[in-house]
Amino acid sequence: MVTYDLTKRGHLSLYEYLYQKIKDDIILGNLERNEKLPSKRALSEHLKVSVKTVENAYAQLLAEGYIRSMEKKGYYVNQVSQTNAISTTLSESTFKQNKEEYFADFTANDISYEQFPLSLWAKVMRETLSDYDTTLLNTRPFYGIEKLRIEIAKYLYRFRGMDVSPEHIVIGSGTEYLYSCLVQLFGDKAVYGVENPGYHHIVHIYNGHRVPWEYIDIDQFGPCAENLYQKSVNVIHVSPTHHYPVGIVMPLERRQELLKWVAEETERYIIEDDYDCEFRYSDKPYPTMQSLDCNHRVIYINTFSKTMIPSLRVSYMVLPEKLMERYISTMSFYSCTVSGFEQYALASFLEKGYFERHIRRMTKYYENQHKKVLEMFRKSALSKVSSIYEYPAGTYFLLKIDTNLSDVEIKWSAKEHGILLNCLSEYYYDNQQKYPATVIINYSNIEEKELERAIAELEKIFLI
Amino acid sequence: MVTYDLTKRGHLSLYEYLYQKIKDDIILGNLERNEKLPSKRALSEHLKVSVKTVENAYAQLLAEGYIRSMEKKGYYVNQVSQTNAISTTLSESTFKQNKEEYFADFTANDISYEQFPLSLWAKVMRETLSDYDTTLLNTRPFYGIEKLRIEIAKYLYRFRGMDVSPEHIVIGSGTEYLYSCLVQLFGDKAVYGVENPGYHHIVHIYNGHRVPWEYIDIDQFGPCAENLYQKSVNVIHVSPTHHYPVGIVMPLERRQELLKWVAEETERYIIEDDYDCEFRYSDKPYPTMQSLDCNHRVIYINTFSKTMIPSLRVSYMVLPEKLMERYISTMSFYSCTVSGFEQYALASFLEKGYFERHIRRMTKYYENQHKKVLEMFRKSALSKVSSIYEYPAGTYFLLKIDTNLSDVEIKWSAKEHGILLNCLSEYYYDNQQKYPATVIINYSNIEEKELERAIAELEKIFLI
Numbered sequence: 045m046v047t048y049d050l051t052k053r054g055h056l057s058l059y060e061y062l063y064q065k066i067k068d069d070i071i072l073g074n075l076e077r078n079e080k081l082p083s084k085r086a087l088s089e090h091l092k093v094s095v096k097t098v099e100n101a102y103a104q105l106l107a108e109g110y111i112r113s114m115e116k117k118g119y120y121v122n123q124v125s126q127t128n129a130i131s132t133t134l135s136e137s138t139f140k141q142n143k144e145e146y147f148a149d150f151t152a153n154d155i156s157y158e159q160f161p162l163s164l165w166a167k168v169m170r171e172t173l174s175d176y177d178t179t180l181l182n183t184r185p186f187y188g189i190e191k192l193r194i195e196i197a198k199y200l201y202r203f204r205g206m207d208v209s210p211e212h213i214v215i216g217s218g219t220e221y222l223y224s225c226l227v228q229l230f231g232d233k234a235v236y237g238v239e240n241p242g243y244h245h246i247v248h249i250y251n252g253h254r255v256p257w258e259y260i261d262i263d264q265f266g267p268c269a270e271n272l273y274q275k276s277v278n279v280i281h282v283s284p285t286h287h288y289p290v291g292i293v294m295p296l297e298r299r300q301e302l303l304k305w306v307a308e309e310t311e312r313y314i315i316e317d318d319y320d321c322e323f324r325y326s327d328k329p330y331p332t333m334q335s336l337d338c339n340h341r342v343i344y345i346n347t348f349s350k351t352m353i354p355s356l357r358v359s360y361m362v363l364p365e366k367l368m369e370r371y372i373s374t375m376s377f378y379s380c381t382v383s384g385f386e387q388y389a390l391a392s393f394l395e396k397g398y399f400e401r402h403i404r405r406m407t408k409y410y411e412n413q414h415k416k417v418l419e420m421f422r423k424s425a426l427s428k429v430s431s432i433y434e435y436p437a438g439t440y441f442l443l444k445i446d447t448n449l450s451d452v453e454i455k456w457s458a459k460e461h462g463i464l465l466n467c468l469s470e471y472y473y474d475n476q477q478k479y480p481a482t483v484i485i486n487y488s489n490i491e492e493k494e495l496e497r498a499i500a501e502l503e504k505i506f507l508i
Numbered sequence: 509m510v511t512y513d514l515t516k517r518g519h520l521s522l523y524e525y526l527y528q529k530i531k532d533d534i535i536l537g538n539l540e541r542n543e544k545l546p547s548k549r550a551l552s553e554h555l556k557v558s559v560k561t562v563e564n565a566y567a568q569l570l571a572e573g574y575i576r577s578m579e580k581k582g583y584y585v586n587q588v589s590q591t592n593a594i595s596t597t598l599s600e601s602t603f604k605q606n607k608e609e610y611f612a613d614f615t616a617n618d619i620s621y622e623q624f625p626l627s628l629w630a631k632v633m634r635e636t637l638s639d640y641d642t643t644l645l646n647t648r649p650f651y652g653i654e655k656l657r658i659e660i661a662k663y664l665y666r667f668r669g670m671d672v673s674p675e676h677i678v679i680g681s682g683t684e685y686l687y688s689c690l691v692q693l694f695g696d697k698a699v700y701g702v703e704n705p706g707y708h709h710i711v712h713i714y715n716g717h718r719v720p721w722e723y724i725d726i727d728q729f730g731p732c733a734e735n736l737y738q739k740s741v742n743v744i745h746v747s748p749t750h751h752y753p754v755g756i757v758m759p760l761e762r763r764q765e766l767l768k769w770v771a772e773e774t775e776r777y778i779i780e781d782d783y784d785c786e787f788r789y790s791d792k793p794y795p796t797m798q799s800l801d802c803n804h805r806v807i808y809i810n811t812f813s814k815t816m817i818p819s820l821r822v823s824y825m826v827l828p829e830k831l832m833e834r835y836i837s838t839m840s841f842y843s844c845t846v847s848g849f850e851q852y853a854l855a856s857f858l859e860k861g862y863f864e865r866h867i868r869r870m871t872k873y874y875e876n877q878h879k880k881v882l883e884m885f886r887k888s889a890l891s892k893v894s895s896i897y898e899y900p901a902g903t904y905f906l907l908k909i910d911t912n913l914s915d916v917e918i919k920w921s922a923k924e925h926g927i928l929l930n931c932l933s934e935y936y937y938d939n940q941q942k943y944p945a946t947v948i949i950n951y952s953n954i955e956e957k958e959l960e961r962a963i964a965e966l967e968k969i970f971l972i
Binding site: 068071162166169170173177217218220221224228232244245248252253254255349354355356357358369373374375377378379380381382383384385386 | 532535626630633634637641681682684685688692696708709712716717718719813818819820821822833837838839841842843844845846847848849850
């Protein structure tokens with residue numbers, strides 16, 4: 045019988061780890077096509093885990109097509125050719141393998157591409173092409189072209205009230221890339237704090253760079269200093285403007301508490317991820333932690349992939365002076381990862397005021413969409429068995445459902461009804477039962493008709 | 509007196525480390541403006557290093573403007589404001605701070621931008637813009653758009669005789685970025701071999717990722733398996749087609765020796781950096797190691813930044829199946845770092861045959877330039893005190909000079925005459941005296957007139 049050392053699961057939950065190991069064995073051919081898997085009970089006894097754990101792992105494997113269930117017979121390994129293994133794992137969520145298999149995708153914290161002023165952007169790119177002489181060909185400064193850094197500084201001043209020198213701005217091809225740079229910058233002694241629940245990917249980045257990190261539980265205001273002391277971390281990643289997926293806006297007191305914490309030791313840093321700051325509906329945004337910080341220990345980070353278009357890979361960070369110097373002296377050999385052409389085009393888009401205009405229009409658009417979507421959910425029969433947690437920002441909310449289904453069963457049932465969704469529990473590494481049956485509804489990329497149909501399908505699942 | 513623990517210098521030479529430490533102290537203000545530095549003799553006695561070491565460090569600091577020499581008085585710290593500190597270290601070579609200070613730059617292993625068919629590239633970009641609809645906006649597969657991967661596979665087949673599946677090609681914004689990915693991919697047990705002499709930057713990447721590495725001395729054929737066994741490395745980076753800066757083309761026997769070595773253990777890998785393969789003049793290139801390798805242990809890596817334009821940040825690697833699977837299962841959460849637009853434009857440029865045409869034209873151009881430049885050096889008076897080491901490839905050669913000047917003095921004198929150059933010794937971490945007074949002449953980006961003037965200036969230095 046398959047045997048796995050479950051103590052090696054790191055920060056994964058038991059079921060996630062078990063699912064991962066079995067999946068790997070199927071891909072690697074250790075479990076062969078049509079091989080029968082042990083029954084849930086047998087495997088649970090063998091591995092000394094609960095039947096529920098095995099059940100959840102099997103359900104996930106079923107949902108992703110790695111195994112099939114044959115009535116009264118049990119679970120069998122599906123054929124997964126090498127090529128299939130590649131294509132089935134191509135997208136992060138293997139759920140998305142076949143577009144035909146679903147009509148509504150609530151998992152993508154995405155933007156509405158249709159709203160992007162594509163012709164305006166194409167016009168600016170054409171203009172940039174006309175100016176595209178040999179001076180544009182050369183490699184750019186490794187931290188980005190000056191014109192773009194100036195435009196970003198101006199934008200941050202006008203839009204976020206931040207007083208930032210263009211000399212402290214670093215351009216990179218995506219937030220994940222900039223994170224990799226930061227990890228190289230912080231040096232050997234850094235121990236990283238990861239919000240729990242929070243931004244998944246960062247754990248992969250830390251693991252990829254072999255640096256130590258700790259989960260930091262958040263309360264209703266975000267991470268608190270006490271937890272940071274306790275876990276002895278010295279770098280914490282936060283998104284105070286709008287936490288994903290919980291939606292928290294960190295109140296001023298908590299921001300100040302963290303700024304007090306960061307000031308106490310010279311090598312403590314806060315990474316302020318402001319990726320969603322642009323789309324707020326009602327209240328004015330709080331000042332950023334970067335602008336509240338007198339001790340130069342906050343790294344501000346943001347991206348144009350969310351506000352412009354995802355396929356444009358431009359993010360930026362604002363480094364405190366000391367880190368900027370370290371960056372220059374240790375990492376200047378890296379070429380800037382964004383092409384010169386696109387940096388110039390984006391700078392021009394900002395300079396001409398097109399970006400701000402686009403943001404203002406989108407904020408209005410998302411605000412209306414937010415209202416409309418919430419109303420659709422509130423007016424539906426689904427509201428009898430669910431309640432909504434929402435913040436006046438972003439393009440998602442949480443839906444707490446009154447049901448006996450486990451979270452894996454919810455995902456699976458939804459998938460069978462053509463709907464992709466994630467549960468809040470997936471963003472917790474432990475204590476996944478803290479907020480059961482709480483579904484994250486990312487609605488920005490779903491048409492009204494599909495939404496109506498999705499609500500109707502969800503009703504079928506939860507109102508029986 | 510300034511005191512440094514020289515045992516902490518890692519792989520730096522004594523003088524490089526000393527230079528770095530003093531520079532840092534000047535930037536950080538630990539050594540103040542106008543402060544007098546200890547005399548060379550005094551510091552050499554204090555630190556128990558040779559006077560030559562201190563001399564070299566001071567010469568470098570002088571050349572970069574961190575200190576000044578006052579006749580009969582000694583060395584003094586120059587004013588380096590924070591902003592200056594940043595701008596003086598902006599480019600990798602601080603020598604390049606002021607364009608006015610030099611007229612000829614032999615340090616950049618660069619291309620001749622003027623030869624790039626800019627209007628053709630702009631035309632393809634414009635055409636791509638016309639097709640730029642919402643399907644182009646979405647994030648691309650994390651390993652690159654299919655069309656570009658197919659075009660690269662076709663190109664590798666035609667130009668390098670490689671039979672590569674587009675599914676094994678990964679696109680990224682620059683070779684350094686792809687290296688970072690590889691380091692994350694190889695896992696905990698990898699020990700990296702770095703050619704000595706060889707590609708500098710890779711050491712920074714390894715250090716940035718905190719992975720162990722060893723220098724591997726190369727002989728006239730490249731690294732040999734014996735050294736790899738001895739240092740117990742399991743990943744070696746090589747550039748068999750054309751080594752920089754030595755120019756070696758690795759013979760078939762050595763390639764096979766390394767392929768035998770790599771096949772002996774499952775987690776051994778060769779990274780084949782083929783960045784300069786396009787520009788060969790006489791003989792046909794050897795088959796790549798990737799295509800000789802039956803065991804799927806060679807990662808082929810190449811870039812368009814050298815063949816197209818440096819500001820276009822597009823590189824690619826070909827992963828063996830096993831690594832591709834690992835890449836997909838562990839790193840698919842990273843977004844592709846190259847924008848969708850530029851991937852489509854480049855794919856189109858390749859598809860229409862423009863890229864191959866450009867390469868053929870450039871090879872002819874560089875071949876003529878190579879002949880012309882060598883002739884200029886051979887016909888000059890400089891040839892009386894120098895000899896040329898050259899290979900029929902690339903856009904550089906080595907010039908061995910018969911002189912009593914140390915390498916630092918050579919660099920410094922050249923700088924005073926308006927010429928930037930690097931010495932071969934800089935590419936060695938130890939044994940810097942193995943090839944003294946051997947200068948690397950990268951000529952691709954220098955006009956004929958400047959070249960004449962540069963030769964005349966070099967004559968002034970070495971013919972007195």
